[in-house]
Amino acid sequence: MSTASTMKGLLRGNVRQYGMVIALVAIVVFFQIKTDGVLLRPLNVTNLLTQNASILILAIGMVMVIIARHIDLSVGSVAAFIGAIAATMMTKWDIPWLIAVILCLALGAAIGAWHGFWVAYVGIPAFIVTLSSMLLFRGLTLVVLDGATIGNLPKGFQSMGNGFLPEVGPDTDLANLTLVIAALLAVFLVFLEFRKRSSAIRYNFEVLPLPVFYAKLVAIVGAIFWFSYILAQYRGLPIVGLILFVLIGIYSFVMERTIIGRHVYAIGGNVDAATMSGVRTRRIDFLVMTNMGLLAALAGMVTAARLTAANPKAGTNFELDAIAAAFIGGAAVTGGVGTVIGAIIGGFVMGVLNNGMSLMGTSIDWQQAVKGLVLLAAVAFDVWNKKRTSVGGGAGSEDASTSAPPPDDLVDEINQAAVPGTEEVRT
Amino acid sequence: MKPILEMRSITKEFPGVLALDDVNLTVNTGDIHAICGENGAGKSTLMKVLSGVYPHGSYAGDIVFEGEVVEFKDIRQSEAAGIVIIHQELALIPELSIAENIFLGNENASGGIISWDRTNRQAIELLARVGLAENPLTPVKHLGVGKQQLVEIAKALSKEVKLLILDEPTAALNDDDSQHLLGLLKGLQDKGITSIMISHKLNEIEQISDAITILRDGKTIETLAVAEDKVDEDRIIRGMVGRDLEHRFPDHEPEIGDVLLEVRNWTVMHPVDGSRTVIDNANLEVHRGEIVGIAGLMGAGRTELARSIFGRSYGSHIEGQLILDGKELHLKSVHAAIEAGIAYLTEDRKALGLNLLDDIKRSVTAAGIDKLRKGLTVDQREEVVVAERYRSSMNIKTPTVNEGVAKLSGGNQQKVVLSKWMYTDPQVLILDEPTRGIDVGAKYEIYGVIQRLAKQGRGVIVISSELPELLGLCDRIYTLAEGRITGELDRAEADQETLMRYMTTTHGQEVRR
Numbered sequence: 001m002s003t004a005s006t007m008k009g010l011l012r013g014n015v016r017q018y019g020m021v022i023a024l025v026a027i028v029v030f031f032q033i034k035t036d037g038v039l040l041r042p043l044n045v046t047n048l049l050t051q052n053a054s055i056l057i058l059a060i061g062m063v064m065v066i067i068a069r070h071i072d073l074s075v076g077s078v079a080a081f082i083g084a085i086a087a088t089m090m091t092k093w094d095i096p097w098l099i100a101v102i103l104c105l106a107l108g109a110a111i112g113a114w115h116g117f118w119v120a121y122v123g124i125p126a127f128i129v130t131l132s133s134m135l136l137f138r139g140l141t142l143v144v145l146d147g148a149t150i151g152n153l154p155k156g157f158q159s160m161g162n163g164f165l166p167e168v169g170p171d172t173d174l175a176n177l178t179l180v181i182a183a184l185l186a187v188f189l190v191f192l193e194f195r196k197r198s199s200a201i202r203y204n205f206e207v208l209p210l211p212v213f214y215a216k217l218v219a220i221v222g223a224i225f226w227f228s229y230i231l232a233q234y235r236g237l238p239i240v241g242l243i244l245f246v247l248i249g250i251y252s253f254v255m256e257r258t259i260i261g262r263h264v265y266a267i268g269g270n271v272d273a274a275t276m277s278g279v280r281t282r283r284i285d286f287l288v289m290t291n292m293g294l295l296a297a298l299a300g301m302v303t304a305a306r307l308t309a310a311n312p313k314a315g316t317n318f319e320l321d322a323i324a325a326a327f328i329g330g331a332a333v334t335g336g337v338g339t340v341i342g343a344i345i346g347g348f349v350m351g352v353l354n355n356g357m358s359l360m361g362t363s364i365d366w367q368q369a370v371k372g373l374v375l376l377a378a379v380a381f382d383v384w385n386k387k388r389t390s391v392g393g394g395a396g397s398e399d400a401s402t403s404a405p406p407p408d409d410l411v412d413e414i415n416q417a418a419v420p421g422t423e424e425v426r427t
Numbered sequence: 428m429k430p431i432l433e434m435r436s437i438t439k440e441f442p443g444v445l446a447l448d449d450v451n452l453t454v455n456t457g458d459i460h461a462i463c464g465e466n467g468a469g470k471s472t473l474m475k476v477l478s479g480v481y482p483h484g485s486y487a488g489d490i491v492f493e494g495e496v497v498e499f500k501d502i503r504q505s506e507a508a509g510i511v512i513i514h515q516e517l518a519l520i521p522e523l524s525i526a527e528n529i530f531l532g533n534e535n536a537s538g539g540i541i542s543w544d545r546t547n548r549q550a551i552e553l554l555a556r557v558g559l560a561e562n563p564l565t566p567v568k569h570l571g572v573g574k575q576q577l578v579e580i581a582k583a584l585s586k587e588v589k590l591l592i593l594d595e596p597t598a599a600l601n602d603d604d605s606q607h608l609l610g611l612l613k614g615l616q617d618k619g620i621t622s623i624m625i626s627h628k629l630n631e632i633e634q635i636s637d638a639i640t641i642l643r644d645g646k647t648i649e650t651l652a653v654a655e656d657k658v659d660e661d662r663i664i665r666g667m668v669g670r671d672l673e674h675r676f677p678d679h680e681p682e683i684g685d686v687l688l689e690v691r692n693w694t695v696m697h698p699v700d701g702s703r704t705v706i707d708n709a710n711l712e713v714h715r716g717e718i719v720g721i722a723g724l725m726g727a728g729r730t731e732l733a734r735s736i737f738g739r740s741y742g743s744h745i746e747g748q749l750i751l752d753g754k755e756l757h758l759k760s761v762h763a764a765i766e767a768g769i770a771y772l773t774e775d776r777k778a779l780g781l782n783l784l785d786d787i788k789r790s791v792t793a794a795g796i797d798k799l800r801k802g803l804t805v806d807q808r809e810e811v812v813v814a815e816r817y818r819s820s821m822n823i824k825t826p827t828v829n830e831g832v833a834k835l836s837g838g839n840q841q842k843v844v845l846s847k848w849m850y851t852d853p854q855v856l857i858l859d860e861p862t863r864g865i866d867v868g869a870k871y872e873i874y875g876v877i878q879r880l881a882k883q884g885r886g887v888i889v890i891s892s893e894l895p896e897l898l899g900l901c902d903r904i905y906t907l908a909e910g911r912i913t914g915e916l917d918r919a920e921a922d923q924e925t926l927m928r929y930m931t932t933t934h935g936q937e938v939r940r
Contacts, residue, residue, distance in 0.1 A: 203815070206827070258804055258805060259796050262789070265782075265784075269783070270778075270784075273779050273780055274782065276740060277765075277793045277794040277847070278764070279793075336782065
């Protein structure tokens, strides 16, 4: 098998994964040209990160909920509610901000557990349960804030939304710490890639040809340094960016490497088969919904911190943006499919579209319309791609009989009819 | 008497399988004609050919209905000709009323607007004809299964039916409802309606049918005239199972040890209808190294029995004792059952056995994943090693264990599912239809695996619709009928006729040996 055909096979197998990265790059290039380079200016890239951080945090939890075949419509309202509670705690009750943050995270998890209880143990669809909470917590937000905005949040709390990593080391006109972190991250990722490759070779798996592998490493390292260099030219990595990247790391790890992550995919793929394999499906449903509440609380506080105030309208439509991010990033409506990193890329696609169109002076109404069409296009591409690969018999299928399987009822019929002895009788 | 229906030389082929092979069926006008055969003999396929589910052109042979060759392209056309089929799973919509269900797809409407007066008036007339005293506005979900069956028949009558086909009409009914239904069929017969009835209940067939056609392995074996040929149940059974035991099983010397699993006075109620007994006071035991078969016709409660044992994954109000290796178990979940050392391979591989989105290695480790726990993570290297081990020992044909299970053939999928359960290292394996839909070669391999498992001192329970498979594989066989264990036979004393007799022993009947 030649290198070219190997590459073709790999690409075909991973269109899902790479398709959205390519789309994101294309969108970035388009707006970079259209805005005469404003899009990728250090200040604007920093804004892109801070403005979209809440949605991206929500998208992490949302993609897990969607993989587990549920949905959470309440996250925007819960975020607003937690923002309001946090502001009240800090300004009216004089609770130190760090303690307020911890209490609010716990409260968010409790709200998520409330959803989890109804979804997992009572069996009400998550759509209904969280629709109820969407209304409930939007209302409670107004109650808590009494319709007004609470400002004057502590500086430490505000830094969660608009602070930056501190300056350290010699004065270089660049944010040193950001570059150091980038270097460490790059080394770590390269290490992981090498480890993955060596274990794949040990087990005789197909691996990327060596030149392609190095090209991939160069691309990863290059992207990290390019991104961190842009950030370092302004004020470095925003704290919220750090929070976000840590969360991406943690949740990717959970979903890829742990038993719980495995079980989330299992119940989304086939809940009955998961049950019959001993997966405690209710517990997983409960955990996933609880986790979403926790992340919604974090997103709510990040939003309040960035705006330096809690207001009753905060978080409006966050749920829809987070859901869109997950679907653009390759999650399947029927569950069982999706990745954390995919949802993040989906979130950035939406974020860059927003930002780019704003820079170009496109009105909000048109921005909405374009985003709507992008969502449909992304999912349509996915559906088309899935059909294409399944009809053609995917890469690597050698058994001709497995391609183009007969429809299910036919299969059943065959199964019923496949009585041994048929052969003997016929001859 | 003139035949209303002749099916001549019907042959229907699915990829790789000849489901119907030169089948002939002649039904006389005004008769009740029964079709008998084992599960998979081709009965349902034949009826689907007749009713246009498999359209003209997808089968070979001719259908002559009322003297004319007919070529149905879909069910609508066959219904227009007066052939109505009532499937085993009722096709009623629970939330709609009786009247709405009767006229669904056939609404009393002019210009798209439904005349409810006409609908309800006609529904009342139809209900009277089937002897169902219910308000036509009652939602169907409020009716019991027996009455729902009558609504189905009323629906058929509304279509001016000439030939009524009933697939296992009494399978889900109790004795009273069954008798009422059979009486109704007799009544319809008097009004000139011909019926074809597929049934496993031989006593009912004997009771009401005028003629019986027996299918086996997709072929017509014989057609019996009940009155003239003096047909009784034994005669039917002989026709149904008459095939030679021409099977190859790997050589196996059983090494049977102590009692491993005991099920005592096991009673299970239906999960929704808690008053309906699904498993009635069942007792069975499995020894170490023993392969025990459970034989039963569809609806006998085989899967229900297995699943209720497997961590109560079926049923409600489960009573009785489950004793494994001398210790009584109180299993509340599938997870607990697996931990206790019980494995259950599901009958429906695609719906319950596999996550078709997964790859082979993840499918193999799905039930035993706790063994791969390494700190916080799943040891994914060990996972590959495990999957590779099963790939070679089970001979799973795949380029790598990273391949999606959806791409595998049925036999290889089944090997993956078997691997999944072997990896949990169970003491007792319950295998529900382990070779369904699998080609002959893979079957042989799976038989070998089952024997190997027994050899290791595990207990294996095999549930199968294929009697030759049970006879070739099992050391002992229990028969199940209507949720009760009706017989227990050693390998030496078991044969197909005997098994079939026990399997068709209905409630209150003595077993005739």
